[in-house]
Amino acid sequence: MTDTQGEPGARAAAAPRTWKWTVRDTPVGPLLLAATDAGLVTVAFHARGRTADRALARVAERLGGGPAPDGRAAAADGHLARAADELDRYFAGVRSPFTVALDWSLTGGFAERVLRELARHVPYGTTVGYQDLAVRAGDPGAARAVGAAMGANPLPVVVPCHRVLESSGAIGGFSGGLETKRALLAMEGVLPQPLF
Structure with a gap:
């Protein structure tokens, strides 16, 4: 990137x-x-x-x-x-x-730092938790802020916010809709492909 x-x-x-x-x-x-x-x-x-x-x-x-x-x-x-x-x-x-x-003009501050970390270090077919991403971005107490950054990501798919999951392994939220997040994760082999 x-x-x-x-x-x-x-x-x-x-x-x-x-x-x-x-x-x-x-x-x-x-x-x-x-x-x-x-x-x-x-x-x-x-x-x-x-x-x-x-x-x-x-x-x-x-x-x-x-x-x-x-x-x-x-x-x-x-x-x-x-x-x-x-x-x-x-x-x-x-x-x-x-x-x-x-061009990172539509973001800034902590959100930009988190998104850059995500883009650089969470490759295709892998996932990361909100908490782990907060730690990687240098603010271990900011898991909720990471969630907000994912929701405001101006570059989804390219900056892969669909790869960020809850610490329990639950899929979490997604600005493009949960069906879209599931489809992207299934395409990358993280989730099984839908039967229908």
């Missing part, structure tokens, strides 16, 4: 930024992908209608701008193409890490 900014919490200038987006059909439903020139900035589940509109509005609000006109933000186009290719390979069962550059 390529990080596009030095230290967690580092941010670009406050000037509006250009970005591009697309919707990609996947086995877990349509995913909205948005990227800046720095990297992939968001992935949103169930990306049709109002859900897609809300995801796009959130990106516009946080980045202070709107999608780039055609012919601009060529790097964003490249990041979108790379993300789409890597997601296609992921959903085809290819066990390789995501290498698309990530």
Whole structure:
């Protein structure tokens, strides 16, 4: 996973930024992908209608701008193409890490630290508990904050919050819905495939 900014919490200038987006059909439903020139900035589940509109509005609000006109933000186009290719390979069962550059602009602080730890050290087909992830992120008492960070993850699947489980082994929550989390974990061999 390529990080596009030095230290967690580092941010670009406050000037509006250009970005591009697309919707990609996947086995877990349509995913909205948005990227800046720095990297992939968001992935949103169930990306049709109002859900897609809300995801796009959130990106516009946080980045202070709107999608780039055609012919601009060529790097964003490249990041979108790379993300789409890597997601296609992921959903085809290819066990390789995501290498698309990530733009962490939609997160920060402890949540960003936790998400970076998750992206770097919880590979395909493995899981981690909320408590263990809190310890790895340097704050053993922050298991609930880890849960909040997972719920606010702007880059699900690529930053694999579906791999975070309760300490009891229970599946826990998921912003994309529990059915989606189960499908992703089954695809990675962590849970059995559904019978129907």
